[in-house]
Amino acid sequence: xxxxxxxxxxxxxxxxxxxxxxxxxxxxxxxxxxxxxxxxxxxxxxxxxxxxxxxxxxxxxxxxxxxxxxxxxxxxxxxxxxxxxxxxxxxxxxxxxxxxxxxxxxxxxxxxxxxxxxxxxxxxxxxxxxxxxxxxxxxxxxxxxxxxxxxxxxxxxxxxxxxxxxxxxxxxxxxxxxxxxxxxxxxxxxxxxxxxxxxxxxxxxxxx
Numbered sequence: 012x013x014x015x016x017x018x019x020x021x022x023x024x025x026x027x028x029x030x031x032x033x034x035x036x037x038x039x040x041x042x043x044x045x046x047x048x049x050x051x052x053x054x055x056x057x058x059x060x061x062x063x064x065x066x067x068x069x070x071x072x073x074x075x076x077x078x079x080x081x082x083x084x085x086x087x088x089x090x091x092x093x094x095x096x097x098x099x100x101x102x103x104x105x106x107x108x109x110x111x112x113x114x115x116x117x118x119x120x121x122x123x124x125x126x127x128x129x130x131x132x133x134x135x136x137x138x139x140x141x142x143x144x145x146x147x148x149x150x151x152x153x154x155x156x157x158x159x160x161x162x163x164x165x166x167x168x169x170x171x172x173x174x175x176x177x178x179x180x181x182x183x184x185x186x187x188x189x190x191x192x193x194x195x196x197x198x199x200x201x202x203x204x205x206x207x208x209x210x211x212x213x214x215x216x217x218x219x
Contacts (some may be wrong), residue, residue, distance in 0.1 A: 099190035
């Protein structure tokens with residue numbers, strides 16, 4: 012039974028991983044603009060939805076980057092806030108506002124996303140920010156996955172690196188409910204199964 016479950020889980024993850032890879036490549040080729048781009052939902056990017064932000068929506072994002080930026084750390088802090096804001100704005104259009112931290116045990120909440128959805132969407136948001144000139148100190152990389160069943164449950168994130176130093180950072184929106192600032196930590200820290208201490212994943216909640 013355990014061998015059968017493992018084989019099924021491996022097949023399922025492989026299918027999800029390829030779906031995510033295919034969709035992120037297609038989304039990358041589209042060169043998303045704030046008034047025309049796509050987001051993933053449904054787990055493994057099972058559903059791709061068109062999104063259009065209004066000028067007012069985008070001005071809210073632009074306002075975050077009007078704050079002084081003295082170094083790359085400051086820029087990452089604002090990027091984190093911007094990802095949360097974009098999740099909130101997009102969630103009201105796509106029905107993902109109720110998305111909760113994590114993936115498992117959340118099937119009763121409409122609009123739930125898994126880490127593949129989050130990583131693809133976050134990468135799209137990062138591309139929007141980069142195209143707008145709001146990330147001069149960072150470059151965007153392809154998403155990355157840690158673990159593969161043997162060392163733990165697979166988990167995927169968006170990734171950026173600091174241009175001056177080459178240091179890589181995970182940009183992960185999966186650890187918190189929709190609209191919360193993204194978690195940005197050194198990639199090696201994230202790779203070692205990092206999870207924020209105050210993340211609600213695995214903790215009891217009043218509405219459960």
